[in-house]
Amino acid sequence: MCNIDASSSPPKSQRVEFEKVDTPSTIDTPYLERDLRLRFSISTFPIDKREDVRMTYINMGPFQPKLKKNPSTKYGTQNCRFQFSWFSKFPWLEYSISKDKAFCFPCYIFHDKPSKNEAFVVDGVQNWKYVGCEKTCPFAQHEGGHGSSHNDAMLKWSNLKDPSKHIDKRLNAQSSQQILENRLRLKTSIVATKWLAKQACAFRGHDESVNSLNRGNFIELIKLLATMNEEINKVVLENAPKNAQYIAPKIQKELLNIIANKVRHKIREEVxxxxxxxxxxxxxxxxxxxxxxxxxxxxxxxxxxxxxxxxxxxxxxxxxxxxxxxxxxxxxxxxxxxxxxxxxxxxxxxxxxxx
The missing domain is CATH 3.30.420.40 (ATPase, nucleotide binding domain)
Structure with missing residues (x-):
């Protein structure tokens, strides 16, 4: 038996209880176990629970216990042990105390189908002798090159760890930016409408196409405002979505009608x-x-x-x-x-x- 620091032992609070599911009959009540020897595959949980299990493991992070002395494994005449310092170089590593083997945390989390990384997910790796060797290091070989399944799992792990990259946050951020752009675009159209109405100028032009030299007072005024302000230029006319440019004749009439109603109510208050x-x-x-x-x-x-x-x-x-x-x-x-x-x-x- 290995002596383990009491502080490094996973507390009971790290075990998250779930409803009973169909899992191996050797365990009656399934829970999220830190030691990989007792850990169930995420695929054994009900579909509606898998994301909860996955996020709970991600919040807990890899199991990286610090032992006073790791068990040794004999390779010929050498006795080799798992080194705690390896966690710094390979932060994705997990260590099973009961198996004395290393596993890959993100590959376990996102393991959906058989792959080349099966050893680091199911059986574990123990050939400590070659860790650190430039060509034969099992950890480096597991990482692979760009686009490897391990690196894909690492990317997913990184994204889920960062709440700002969650899809709901991305959508909210995108929606907030779109709202600001729409408001600035509409405000520009309102300013142009108010100025032309105050000066009793015509709004429409004979030819309002993009290639026209004079697209009418309304559009030409918006173009003028865009030349004076880079933020406006980014969101109006050709830089605006085709379905939200706010320059159509119907939009102009709606804006004029709103302004006219405000003026009438102001006159009514004055009377x-x-x-x-x-x-x-x-x-x-x-x-x-x-x-x-x-x-x-x-x-x-x-x-x-x-x-x-x-x-x-x-x-x-x-x-x-x-x-x-x-x-x-x-x-x-x-x-x-x-x-x-x-x-x-x-x-x-x-x-x-x-x-």
């Missing part, structure tokens, strides 16, 4: 419960559709008379009853009480023509 007048005019737009414009005239809290363009409504016809119903609908929508209405002005002489 409050005060008395007000309305000025109404109707005309044909470029598409020959009848439109009715409604302007509010009121005295603000500072005593100044304000006239605010409030709403434009499409109407099917310009008959008095139609205009009256639309005006009432707008006033009701913004809770502007008719009893507070103190004046009305209309420019609709054509509505009185004929009969």
């Amino acid at each position: 409050g419960d005060a008395k007000f007048c309305i000025i109404v005019d109707e005309a044909l737009d470029e598409s020959h559709k009848e439109q009715m414009a409604i302007i509010l005239r009121y005295v603000d809290c500072d005593g100044f008379i304000r006239e605010r363009f409030f709403e434009i409504v499409n109407v099917n016809e310009t008959k008095a009853l139609t205009l009256k119903n639309e005006i009432c609908n707008v006033l009701a929508q913004y809770n502007l009480l008719v009893e507070n209405l103190r004046g009305q002005g209309y420019d609709g002489a054509s509505n009185m023509a004929g009969e």
Whole structure:
């Protein structure tokens, strides 16, 4: 028997109990055993438990006990022992006290099918005599070259040890970055929309294709902002995903509608419960559709008379009853009480023509 430091002996707390599973009949209650002689293959556990078993072993790390004196093995006239210093050079090593053999921790963890590394997973290796030899070192031969099954297992072990490399963390990080880029892209479109609306400039261009020399005020303004800021340049126009560029005519109209609603609510707050007048005019737009414009005239809290363009409504016809119903609908929508209405002005002489 070998003398073992009490501090190096695996405590009972390192044994993780699981529900009873179909394992070799020699053990009735399976648990995660540190000594490899008693350790079950991960494939013997139920499928829904294997990842838990694998992660528990990874959290515990390789079993690397520090013995006062390792048992010796006779090779001819030499007595060779496992050396604790080998753990530093080969951190993937595990040592079985009961078998006096070395095993590979990551290869055991990710052992799914028979491979050249079977000895380091099932039987163990004991030829201590050749450890350290440049050409015949069993540990170095086990590692193999780039792309070996051992190195693949090492990579998986490294990734699972680092929580930042877990797929859920990667997806969250990618999602967070995408959210920031989308916000900056949308903010750029909002800034361009606000500036063009304030200056009463046209948005669209005759030719908005990528090869056009003038793609319209909206896109050209975004291009200008991109030249002034490298962060914006990375996320807009051709550098943006095709399905999230935020420059389509529909997007422009949605942004304008949101801004218009904010302005209307601000005007409504400014009117409050005060008395007000309305000025109404109707005309044909470029598409020959009848439109009715409604302007509010009121005295603000500072005593100044304000006239605010409030709403434009499409109407099917310009008959008095139609205009009256639309005006009432707008006033009701913004809770502007008719009893507070103190004046009305209309420019609709054509509505009185004929009969």
